[in-house]
Amino acid sequence: MxxxxxxxxxLYLALALFAIGLYGVLARRNLIAMLISIELILxxxxxxxxxxxxxxxxxPAVGQVITLFIMAVAAAEAxxxxxxxxxxxxxxxxxxxxxATELRG
Amino acid sequence: xxDPILLGCLATVILPLLAFAIIMIFTWRHHKLSLAIxxxxxxxxxxxxxxxxFKLAGLKQPIIYQFDWLISDQVxxxxxxxxxxxxxxxxxxxxxxxxxxxxxxxxxxxGDPGFGRYYAFLSLFAMSMIGIVISSGxxxxxxxxxxxxxxxxxxxxxxxxxxxxxxxxxxxxxVTRFGDIGFFIGxxxxxxYFGGLDIHSINTAAQTKAMPQWLLTTSxxxxxxxxxxxxxxxxxxxxLPDAMEGPTPVSAxxxxxxxxxxxxxxxxRLFPLFAxxxxxxxxxxLAISTITLILSSTIGMVAWDIKQVWAYSTVSQLGFMxxxxxxxxxxxxxxxxxAFHLTTHAAFKALLFLCAGVFIHHxxxxxxxxxSAQGGRKLTIPMVTVTIAALALAGIFPFAGFFSKExxxxxxxxxxxxxxxxxxxxxxxxxxxYAFRVIFVMLFPRPKPPDWVQAQxxxxxxxxxxxxxxxxxxxxGHEAHHGVPLVMSLPLxxxxxxxxxxxFCQGWLEKFLLGESHPHDVxxxxxxxxxxxxxxxxGVAWVDWGSSKARWEGFLRNFPVxxxxxxxxxxxxxxWRWFLNSIIYGIFSKxxxxxxxxVVDGGVDAVALGTIGSGRLLSFIQTxxxxxxxxxxxxxxxxxxxxxxxxx
Numbered sequence: 022m023x024x025x026x027x028x029x030x031x032l033y034l035a036l037a038l039f040a041i042g043l044y045g046v047l048a049r050r051n052l053i054a055m056l057i058s059i060e061l062i063l064x065x066x067x068x069x070x071x072x073x074x075x076x077x078x079x080x081p082a083v084g085q086v087i088t089l090f091i092m093a094v095a096a097a098e099a100x101x102x103x104x105x106x107x108x109x110x111x112x113x114x115x116x117x118x119x120x121a122t123e124l125r126g
Numbered sequence: 127x128x129d130p131i132l133l134g135c136l137a138t139v140i141l142p143l144l145a146f147a148i149i150m151i152f153t154w155r156h157h158k159l160s161l162a163i164x165x166x167x168x169x170x171x172x173x174x175x176x177x178x179x180f181k182l183a184g185l186k187q188p189i190i191y192q193f194d195w196l197i198s199d200q201v202x203x204x205x206x207x208x209x210x211x212x213x214x215x216x217x218x219x220x221x222x223x224x225x226x227x228x229x230x231x232x233x234x235x236x237g238d239p240g241f242g243r244y245y246a247f248l249s250l251f252a253m254s255m256i257g258i259v260i261s262s263g264x265x266x267x268x269x270x271x272x273x274x275x276x277x278x279x280x281x282x283x284x285x286x287x288x289x290x291x292x293x294x295x296x297x298x299x300x301v302t303r304f305g306d307i308g309f310f311i312g313x314x315x316x317x318x319y320f321g322g323l324d325i326h327s328i329n330t331a332a333q334t335k336a337m338p339q340w341l342l343t344t345s346x347x348x349x350x351x352x353x354x355x356x357x358x359x360x361x362x363x364x365x366l367p368d369a370m371e372g373p374t375p376v377s378a379x380x381x382x383x384x385x386x387x388x389x390x391x392x393x394x395r396l397f398p399l400f401a402x403x404x405x406x407x408x409x410x411x412l413a414i415s416t417i418t419l420i421l422s423s424t425i426g427m428v429a430w431d432i433k434q435v436w437a438y439s440t441v442s443q444l445g446f447m448x449x450x451x452x453x454x455x456x457x458x459x460x461x462x463x464x465a466f467h468l469t470t471h472a473a474f475k476a477l478l479f480l481c482a483g484v485f486i487h488h489x490x491x492x493x494x495x496x497x498s499a500q501g502g503r504k505l506t507i508p509m510v511t512v513t514i515a516a517l518a519l520a521g522i523f524p525f526a527g528f529f530s531k532e533x534x535x536x537x538x539x540x541x542x543x544x545x546x547x548x549x550x551x552x553x554x555x556x557x558x559x560y561a562f563r564v565i566f567v568m569l570f571p572r573p574k575p576p577d578w579v580q581a582q583x584x585x586x587x588x589x590x591x592x593x594x595x596x597x598x599x600x601x602x603g604h605e606a607h608h609g610v611p612l613v614m615s616l617p618l619x620x621x622x623x624x625x626x627x628x629x630f631c632q633g634w635l636e637k638f639l640l641g642e643s644h645p646h647d648v649x650x651x652x653x654x655x656x657x658x659x660x661x662x663x664x665g666v667a668w669v670d671w672g673s674s675k676a677r678w679e680g681f682l683r684n685f686p687v688x689x690x691x692x693x694x695x696x697x698x699x700x701x702w703r704w705f706l707n708s709i710i711y712g713i714f715s716k717x718x719x720x721x722x723x724x725v726v727d728g729g730v731d732a733v734a735l736g737t738i739g740s741g742r743l744l745s746f747i748q749t750x751x752x753x754x755x756x757x758x759x760x761x762x763x764x765x766x767x768x769x770x771x772x773x774x
Contacts, residue, residue, distance in 0.1 A: 043760060046753065046756055047753050047756060047757055047760075048753075050753075055753075118751075118752050118753065119751070121752070122750035122751075123750070124750055125748060125749065125750035
C-alpha cells in the first residue's frame with residue numbers, strides 16, 4: 022500500500038489526533054477527559070516525531086529517542102495531573118472544571 | 127604615659143564619664159554605692175584642678191595637647207586639651223562648684239527614689255562642662271556644649287512624673303538648640319573660610335588680623351547666638367526661669383558654674399575673636415546684653431518664688447558679664463572684667479541657690495513670703511549666708527560682687543556713649559532692690575501679714591506641704607528635719623568664705639589671667655555712683671519691704687501698668703507662644719507636614735495604588751475558566767506559528 026509509505030499520511034493522522042485532543046481539552050468539562058485529551062495531543066506529537074524520523078532523517082534515530090522521552094514525560098505528567106485532580110475532588114467534591122473558580126480575578 | 131599634665135586632663139574628663147556610665151549601667155539601684163562612685167569621680171578632678179591652678183600659675187604659653195581628628199584637604203579639626211589661665215580658672219570654678227553641689231545633694235536628695243540616677247546625671251554634667259572648659263578645638267567645645275544641654279535637660283526634667291518639669295526640660299533643650307543653630311553655622315563659616323577650629327590659632331589669627339573682617343564679624347555674631355541660648359540672653363532667656371523645675375542643687379549648678387556660664391566662658395575663651403569683631407557686632411552684643419540686664423532685673427522685682435528671683439538675677443548678671451566683655455572689646459580693654467565677674471558670680475550665685483534650697487527643703491514651699499511667715503530667719507546659717515550672697519549680688523563693699531561689678535562699670539564708663547553706663551547703673555540699682563526685697567521680707571516677718579500674703583500662706587498650708595515643687599517625686603518627710611544637716615551647711619559656709627575673700631584676690635587673679643596686673647585708676651565719681659545705686663536700691667527695698675511701716679507692696683504698685691508688664695515677664699512667654707503657634711506650627715510645621723503627607727507619603731501611596739490599580743485592570747484575564755485560558759494560549763501560539771512560518 023503506497024499510502025502507508027508516505028509522510029503526509031502520518032502528518033494528517035497526527036493533525037487529526039491533535040485536533041481531536043485540542044477539541045477535547047477545550048470542550049470537555051471533566052478534568053479526566055481533559056487529561057486524556059492532552060495525552061492525545063502528546064501522541065500526535067510523538068507520531069510527528071516518528072514520521073519525520075522515518076521519512077526525512079532516518080540515520081541518527083533522534084526522533085525515536087525523543088518519542089521515548091515524551092512517553093516518560095507523559096507518564097510523569099499523568100501522575101501529577103491525576104494527583105491534582107484528586108486534590109481538586111477532595112476540595113470541591115467535583116471534577117468539573119467550571120466549578121473550580123476560586124482564582125477568579 | 128609620663129606626662130602628668132596630660133594624665134590630669136584626661137582624668138578630669140574621663141572619670142566623671144566613667145562614673146556616669148557605671149552608675150547608669152550597674153549601680154543605679156544602690157544609692158550609697160552610686161553616691162560613692164560619683165563623689166570619687168568628682169573629688170579627683172577637684173584636686174587635680176586646684177593643683178593645676180597653683181602649679182601652672184604664671185604660665186606664659188598655653189599648654190596644648192592635640193591631634194588632628196579630622197583632616198580634609200586644608201581643613202583640620204583638632205581634638206585635645208588647651209590649658210591657659212582662663213581655662214585653668216574656669217576648671218577650678220567648675221570642679222569646685224560641682225563638688226560642693228554633689229556634697230550638698232547628699233542632704234537635699236536623700237531618700238529620693240532616683241538618687242542614683244541623679245548622681246549619674248550630675249557626673250555627666252560635670253564631665254561635659256569640664257569638656258567645654260579644657261577643649262582645644264571648637265568642634266570639641268560644641269560636642270561638650272550639646273552634652274551640657276542634654277545633661278541639663280535630664281536634670282531639669284528630673285522629676286519627670288510632673289508635667290511641668292518635663293515640659294521645662296524640653297523647653298530648655300529646644301530653646302538652647304535654637305541658639306546653637308547659629309553657633310554651628312558660625313563653626314561652619316570658620317571651617318570653610320579660616321580652615322580650622324583650633325581655638326588657639328583662631329585667637330592668634332584674630333589678634334594679628336589674619337582673618338578678613340567680614341569673617342570675624344559674622345562668626346562672632348553667629349557664635350554669640352549660641353551664647354545667647356546657653357547664657358539665657360534676651361530673647362532666648364525664657365528657658366532659664368522654667369529650669370527651676372529641677373531640684374534646687376541643680377539650679378545652683380546650672381546657674382553658677384556650668385550651663386549658663388558656658389556661654390560667657392566661650393566669650394572669654396574667644397575674646398580676641400570678639401574683640402576683633404568690629405564695632406557693629408560688639409554694639410549688637412552690648413545692646414542685647416543690656417536689654418537682658420534690664421528685663422530680667424525688672425521681672426525679678428515682682429517674682430514671689432525665691433528661685434525665680436535668683437533665676438532672673440542670674441539672667442541679669444549674665445547680661446552684665448557679656449556687657450562687660452563687649453564693652454572691653456569695644457574700648458580695647460581686656461577680658462578680665464567679665465571673667466572676674468564670672469568667677470565671683472559663680473561663688474555667690476551658687477550660694478544663693480543652695481541657701482534657697484535649704485529653705486525650700488525645710489519649709490516645702492518656694493514662696494519666700496510663706497517662708498518668712500513660717501520663721502525662715504530661725505535657720506541661722508542659711509539666713510546669714512544668703513544675706514552675704516545678696517550683699518555680694520547687690521555689689522556692696524567688701525563682698526565679691528562689689529569688685530567685679532566695679533570693674534564692669536569701669537569698662538562701660540570707657541565707652542564714648544554714656545547710655546550704656548547709665549543703664550548698667552540702673553541694672554545695679556534694680557539688682558540691689560530685688561535682692562534685698564527677698565532678704566528684708568525673710569528677715570523681718572510680720573506678725574500679721576497683709577491679706578494677699580496671708581492668702582498665699584493659706585494656699586500653701588491648704589496644699590499641706592504639697593505646694594512646693596519639691597514634693598512630687600520623693601517623700602521628704604519635712605517633719606523629720608530639725609535644723610540643717612552638716613552636708614548642706616558645709617557647702618554654704620565654704621561658698622560664703624569664697625564670697626568674702628574673692629574680691630580681695632582681684633589683683634592676684636588679674637596677674638594670673640593676664641600675666642600682669644594693671645593698677646586700676648579708681649574713678650571716684652563712678653565708685654560713688656555705683657555704691658550709691660546699690661545702697662539706693664537697698665534703701666528703697668527697706669522702705670518698701672523692710673521697715674516696720676512698710677506696706678509690702680513695692681513702689682511699683684503705683685504704676686499698675688508697668689507692674690503688670692513685669693509680672694507678665696514682658697510678655698516674652700506670650701511672644702514665644704505666639705511665635706511657636708503661628709510661625710513654627712502655623713507656617714513651617716504646616717509646610718513640612720504637607721510635604722510629608724503629600725509628597726513623601728503620597729509618592730509611596732501612589733506607587734502602591736498604581737500597582738493595585740493596574741492589577742485590577744488586568745485581573746479580568748483571570749477568568750477562572752481554564753479552558754478559555756487554554757483557548758487563548760492556543761490561538762496566540764497558532765498566530766505566532768503562522769507569523770513565524772509564513773510572515774517572512
